[in-house]
Every structure is written in C-alpha cells, then in structure tokens.
Amino acid sequence: MRDDFYLTDEQRGMRNFVRSIARDRIAPLAAHVDEAETYPAEQLELLGEQGLMGLYIPEAYGGSAMGTLSFCLAVEEIAWACASTAVIYLVQYAGGWPIVAAGREEQKRRYLPRLASGEITAAFSLSEPGAGSDAASISTRAVRKGDRYVLNGVKLWVTNGSQASVVTLFATVDRGRGKGGVTAFLVEPTFPGFAIGKLERKMGIRGSPTVALHLTDCEVPVENRLGEEGEGFKLALRALDGSRPAVGAEAVGIAQAALDAAVAYAKERQQFGQLIASFQGLQFMLADMAMQVHGARLLVHHAASLVDRGAASTALESSLAKCFAADAAMKVTTDAVQVFGGYGYTREYPVERFMRDAKITQIYEGTNQIQRLVIARELTGR
Ligand code: COS
Numbered sequence: 001m002r003d004d005f006y007l008t009d010e011q012r013g014m015r016n017f018v019r020s021i022a023r024d025r026i027a028p029l030a031a032h033v034d035e036a037e038t039y040p041a042e043q044l045e046l047l048g049e050q051g052l053m054g055l056y057i058p059e060a061y062g063g064s065a066m067g068t069l070s071f072c073l074a075v076e077e078i079a080w081a082c083a084s085t086a087v088i089y090l091v092q093y094a095g096g097w098p099i100v101a102a103g104r105e106e107q108k109r110r111y112l113p114r115l116a117s118g119e120i121t122a123a124f125s126l127s128e129p130g131a132g133s134d135a136a137s138i139s140t141r142a143v144r145k146g147d148r149y150v151l152n153g154v155k156l157w158v159t160n161g162s163q164a165s166v167v168t169l170f171a172t173v174d175r176g177r178g179k180g181g182v183t184a185f186l187v188e189p190t191f192p193g194f195a196i197g198k199l200e201r202k203m204g205i206r207g208s209p210t211v212a213l214h215l216t217d218c219e220v221p222v223e224n225r226l227g228e229e230g231e232g233f234k235l236a237l238r239a240l241d242g243s244r245p246a247v248g249a250e251a252v253g254i255a256q257a258a259l260d261a262a263v264a265y266a267k268e269r270q271q272f273g274q275l276i277a278s279f280q281g282l283q284f285m286l287a288d289m290a291m292q293v294h295g296a297r298l299l300v301h302h303a304a305s306l307v308d309r310g311a312a313s314t315a316l317e318s319s320l321a322k323c324f325a326a327d328a329a330m331k332v333t334t335d336a337v338q339v340f341g342g343y344g345y346t347r348e349y350p351v352e353r354f355m356r357d358a359k360i361t362q363i364y365e366g367t368n369q370i371q372r373l374v375i376a377r378e379l380t381g382r
Contacts, residue, residue: 048118079253095122
C-alpha cells in the first residue's frame with residue numbers, strides 16, 4: 001500500500017527501523033508472551049536500547065521529540081508483532097505525556113530522562129471500580145496535610161501498574177467540586193501506603209499486566225502534585241486526546257497482521273482443486289479487510305498529525321480515529337479467523353490471538369460508545 005509518501009524521511013526511516021526489529025525480534029516471542037501471560041521485559045528493553053521510548057519526550061529531557069505521528073507509526077509496527085508489548089509501549093505516552101505538558105522543571109528532570117532511556121516505565125491511572133466511562137466521578141480522595149497529600153481509594157484497570165516506577169494518578173481533593181476537584185499526582189510505588197492489588201486474567205493482551213492499585217493513607221509529597229489542584233480532569237482528557245490515536249495505531253497494527261496472515265493463507269490453501277484466494281467470496285472479504293485497515297490508518301495519521309500541529313483540540317479527530325480503527329480491527333481479525341476456517345479457531349495459528357487482542361481496543365482508553373458520544377457532541381455542540 002502506498003501509504004507513506006506524506007511521511008518525512010525521518011518518519012519513514014524510523015518506521016522502517018521499528019518494522020524490522022519488531023518483525024525480527026518481537027514477533028517470534030508474541031505467541032509465548034500470550035500463552036504464558038509473561039511480561040515482555042526483553043522486548044521493552046530492546047525498544048529502550050534503540051532509543052524508541054522517548055519519541056514523545058523533548059530533546060532537553062533525553063527524548064527525540066519526534067511527535068505523536070511518529071509515536072503512532074512505532075506503535076503500529078510493534079502491535080503488528082505483539083499487541084501486549086504495544087500496549088505497554090503506548091501507555092508510556094498516557095503516563096508520561098502529562099509530565100511533559102504540566103510538569104514543573106524539577107518533575108521533568110526527575111522522570112523524563114529515565115522514561116526516555118527506558119530505565120523506568122510509567123502508567124496512567126484514572127479508572128476506579130465505580131468510575132469508568134464517567135471518569136469525573138472518581139472517589140479516591142487526596143487530603144493535604146502539610147507538605148504531603150494523603151490518598152485513599154482503589155484504582156482499577158491500570159495497565160503496567162505493577163511494573164511502573166511512576167504512575168500518573170488522578171484523585172479528588174473535593175468530591176463536592178466534581179470535575180473541578182480532580183487533581184493529578186505522580187505516585188511512586190515506594191510511597192508508604194501504596195499497594196498493588198488484583199492482577200486481572202484477561203482475554204487478550206495477556207502479556208501486559210492490568211492491576212488494581214490500593215492507596216491506604218498513601219503519602220504523596222506536595223512536590224509530586226502534577227499541575228494545580230482541580231486541573232486534573234482536563235489534563236487527563238488532553239492526555240487521552242493524544243493517546244487515543246495511539247490506541248487506533250495499535251488496532252491498525254493488529255488488523256494489518258491479521259490481513260497479512262489471511263492473504264498468505266488464502267494463497268496457500270487449496271479446496272475444490274484450487275487456491276481459496278481464487279474464490280470471489282473470499283476475494284471480496286480480503287478487499288473489505290484491506291479497505292478497513294487502510295481507512296483506519298489514515299484516520300490515525302490524520303489525528304496524530306493534528307496533535308503534532310498543536311491543534312487547540314483534537315477530541316473529535318482522536319475519537320474518530322480510535323473508534324473507527326478499533327471497530328475495523330475487530331471486524332478484520334474476525335474475518336481473518338473466518339478465512340482460516342477451523343484452523344483459525346485453533347491456537348496453531350495466530351489469528352485467534354489477533355481477534356482476542358483486537359477486542360480490548362474497543363474498550364479501553366474510553367469505550368467506543370464514549371468515542372461516539374464525544375464525536376456526536378462535537379457535531380451537535382452538546
Ligand atoms: N481536552 C480538554 N478539556 C476537555 C476535553 C478535552 N478533550 N473534553 C472536555 N474537556 C473539558 C470541557 O470543556 C469541560 O470544561 P468546563 O468544565 O470548563 O466547561 C470539562 O472538560 C468537562 O467536560 P465534559 O462536561 O464534557 O465532561 P463529561 O463528564 O460530561 O464527559 C467524557 C467527559 C465522557 C468524554 C470523559 O469522561 C471520558 O472521556 N470518559 C472516558 C474515560 C476514559 O477514557 N477512561 C479510560 C482511561 S484509561 S484508565
């Protein structure tokens with residue numbers, strides 16, 4: 001597909017480089033990561049060694065400042081190879097970007113160089129048992145006591161939460177203030193009162209740990225508050241505006257892998273004395289899959305480019321991209337299983353994994369129903 005003529009040479013070069021290391025060194029491990037539900041530490045180390053953890057981080061703090069589109073290009077290539085590795089990689093943006101955007105100089109110096117080198121990883125923690133789509137209703141409390149805040153509550157669905165050295169975590173300083181009470185904190189697992197809770201057993205992206213976090217009189221120094229009190233909700237939504245295209249890119253990577261596998265299989269498998277690729281019913285399926293993948297990729301690149309151009313808000317385009325790409329990935333991976341027939345339903349071939357991995361992209365970083373709500377609001381002004 002001629003889909004890279006509009007990239008800069010630097011972006012194309014980076015994309016090709018990530019493609020080669022992802023296919024050579026990450027893809028061969030993906031089935032094991034899924035089967036054994038094992039953390040892809042080696043793969044993340046490789047990405048760090050190759051200078052790929054800091055694409056969104058300014059050069060002054062050790063990153064390469066290549067921007068959101070470059071980040072999405074990398075995510076797609078990694079997701080093609082291993083969706084578990086890709087999701088851990090992409091939450092680095094959600095966890096780390098708020099520090100870039102709202103961190104004080106001292107906070108940037110403390111965390112960003114180590115995130116950029118891959119020495120440490122980050123997580124993003126907004127959701128709670130009672131606050132998923134309705135993110136503003138979080139109830140984890142933060143009470144200021146002198147030079148620290150004391151946090152109490154339970155956070156849920158924290159990707160990489162058991163591995164991260166810094167968690168960008170949202171709590172409320174005053175529930176009565178609703179969204180206006182939500183405040184961001186940079187929480188380290190060594191802080192007193194911080195504990196990792198239940199590890200979820202998931203359908204897909206099984207190598208990426210998803211945990212609960214328990215905050216029991218957790219002491220967070222005031223200097224670890226990110227931004228001012230009450231600025232957290234908008235910061236979280238702005239972070240999601242940037243990371244939703246990356247979730248779209250993850251979906252595109254999974255879908256492209258499924259399409260590639262389906263095409264290769266259709267050109268190998270014979271029935272009724274001919275290759276199944278010669279049947280029009282199957283050709284039309286493959287054509288539809290290719291349209292979905294290509295359309296999704298363009299929406300992702302468009303949204304990410306707007307983020308890079310400093311658009312005042314990309315809520316509409318980010319939601320369009322995330323929602324379309326996730327739905328496309330679900331459809332394309334389901335069709336890929338169909339192309340493989342009975343074999344596709346077995347663990348002998350990777351397409352069943354692609355289908356399980358694709359499902360989460362319709363759910364996290366805002367369900368696709370929330371994306372449609374954001375899109376509709378942008379259209380109608382409500
Ligand atoms: N960037 C910055 N600010 C934004 C914004 C954005 N993308 N979208 C909305 N805002 C602002 C609004 O302008 C409003 O500001 P004022 O109070 O000054 O007017 C404020 O944020 C509240 O916005 P809104 O009233 O739209 O909030 P709602 O609670 O009605 O809805 C949704 C917000 C549902 C869109 C939000 O809660 C959401 O995205 N939920 C899904 C959460 C999610 O993605 N969770 C997964 C995270 S991974 S753990």
